[in-house]
Amino acid sequence: MQVLYGRHHVRVFRFGFRLVRDEQVAEDLISEVFLDVWRQAGKFEGRSAVSTWLLAITRFKALSALRRRKDVELDDEAANAIEDTSDDPEVATQKRDTSKALRKCLTALSPEHREIVDLVYYHEKSVEEVAEIVSIPENTVKTRLFYARKKLAELLKAAGVERGWP
Amino acid sequence: MMATSKKILEQEPSEIEMLLPWHAAGTLNARDARRVDEALARDPELAKQYAVIQEEYAETIHLNESLGAPSARAMQKLFAAIDGEPARKPSMSLNISARIAGFFAKLSPRTLAWSASLGALALLLQAGVIGAVLMKKQNASFQTASLSTDARSPNAPSPSVSSPSAPITRALGPEAPPRALVRFTPDARVADITALLDNYQASIIDGAKGGLFRLQFANRAMGREEFASLMRKLQNEKIVSLAVDAQ
Numbered sequence: 001m002q003v004l005y006g007r008h009h010v011r012v013f014r015f016g017f018r019l020v021r022d023e024q025v026a027e028d029l030i031s032e033v034f035l036d037v038w039r040q041a042g043k044f045e046g047r048s049a050v051s052t053w054l055l056a057i058t059r060f061k062a063l064s065a066l067r068r069r070k071d072v073e074l075d076d077e078a079a080n081a082i083e084d085t086s087d088d089p090e091v092a093t094q095k096r097d098t099s100k101a102l103r104k105c106l107t108a109l110s111p112e113h114r115e116i117v118d119l120v121y122y123h124e125k126s127v128e129e130v131a132e133i134v135s136i137p138e139n140t141v142k143t144r145l146f147y148a149r150k151k152l153a154e155l156l157k158a159a160g161v162e163r164g165w166p
Numbered sequence: 167m168m169a170t171s172k173k174i175l176e177q178e179p180s181e182i183e184m185l186l187p188w189h190a191a192g193t194l195n196a197r198d199a200r201r202v203d204e205a206l207a208r209d210p211e212l213a214k215q216y217a218v219i220q221e222e223y224a225e226t227i228h229l230n231e232s233l234g235a236p237s238a239r240a241m242q243k244l245f246a247a248i249d250g251e252p253a254r255k256p257s258m259s260l261n262i263s264a265r266i267a268g269f270f271a272k273l274s275p276r277t278l279a280w281s282a283s284l285g286a287l288a289l290l291l292q293a294g295v296i297g298a299v300l301m302k303k304q305n306a307s308f309q310t311a312s313l314s315t316d317a318r319s320p321n322a323p324s325p326s327v328s329s330p331s332a333p334i335t336r337a338l339g340p341e342a343p344p345r346a347l348v349r350f351t352p353d354a355r356v357a358d359i360t361a362l363l364d365n366y367q368a369s370i371i372d373g374a375k376g377g378l379f380r381l382q383f384a385n386r387a388m389g390r391e392e393f394a395s396l397m398r399k400l401q402n403e404k405i406v407s408l409a410v411d412a413q
Contacts, residue, residue, distance in 0.1 A: 010235045018230070027243075031247060118230060
């Protein structure tokens with residue numbers, strides 16, 4: 001268990017943190033996830049990678065935590081915050097810093113979009129693995145990421161960053 | 167803003183366009199990766215979009231890495247919870263292979279060696295019995311009998327043969343399909359061999375001893391001429407270096 005924890009806890013924590021946006025809650029999440037793994041080790045069938053299994057459990061726990069907190073609407077607030085502060089000189093400086101703006105907009109995406117972007121780019125999951133973690137068809141995985149990227153482009157445009165796409 | 171959203175939603179992405187993020191992350195299979203590479207080489211608009219994706223990819227990694235790691239509290243909490251769990255009994259849902267592995271692990275090396283020897287002996291006996299049965303069957307497939315007019319009883323009905331002195335040959339089972347020993351050229355691919363087997367309605371029934379495969383053709387007996395013609399055709403195949411009759 002220690003080996004498994006040592007190998008995967010950071011990625012599990014980051015995936016959970018990005019979903020629940022609360023460090024404390026994310027830390028509680030990883031304890032719950034690995035405790036579940038400890039209890040259900042016999043049920044792991046080895047059809048997918050351990051990391052895929054762990055991320056699927058993390059996602060389920062994170063969504064349960066979000067439902068308990070009922071703060072999903074905060075995502076819209078985060079998105080609005082980018083547009084509202086566009087006249088701030090400090091933000092105007094940030095506009096020139098595409099990387100910074102991009103990271104801010106990645107944070108402002110909806111949980112659905114955020115998780116798919118993270119799973120593909122950071123956790124390097126294939127179409128099939130994302131479909132397994134999120135429990136959606138493979139074609140939906142592809143279109144959801146496409147529209148997540150479109151949304152990201154919109155947020156960046158609103159923040160004054162034009163990247164030439166779409 | 168609304169107009170932009172509407173315009174964006176109106177555009178239907180192509181299959182290749184949707185695969186670009188996985189290409190950037192290096193998680194596409196070889197076939198799809200090749201398709202995307204080819205599309206990127208011929209479509210500058212797609213290449214432009216791919217550059218944007220690579221930027222997103224890098225920043226997503228940067229963002230996630232900046233989240234840090236959980237404190238030791240999470241680990242302490244986890245292991246305290248595990249310590250508090252009731253002792254686990256061996257699960258009934260253990261799969262069969264695990265049970266088998268467990269069974270063998272419990273045996274002493276001496277018992278295991280004896281069991282293995284006994285198993286090998288049983289296999290040899292079984293092979294012997296099967297071999298004997300097969301040999302017996304082969305011997306009984308044909309029977310040749312000579313007709314002797316002297317031995318015939320005067321009351322027995324006369325056999326309907328064209329020549330009274332010719333032997334009567336009866337097949338007791340279906341006649342065996344023809345067989346040949348074939349050696350394929352070293353550069354023959356599996357796909358080529360499969361295609362050849364299909365063309366000749368052949369199947370490999372033994373091999374490869376000394377690089378030779380025993381092939382059986384069709385599921386019916388063939389005349390001498392028909393088989394000779396098939397062998398000539400087989401010998402002329404590009405991927406066949408040797409083909410000999412193995413009747």
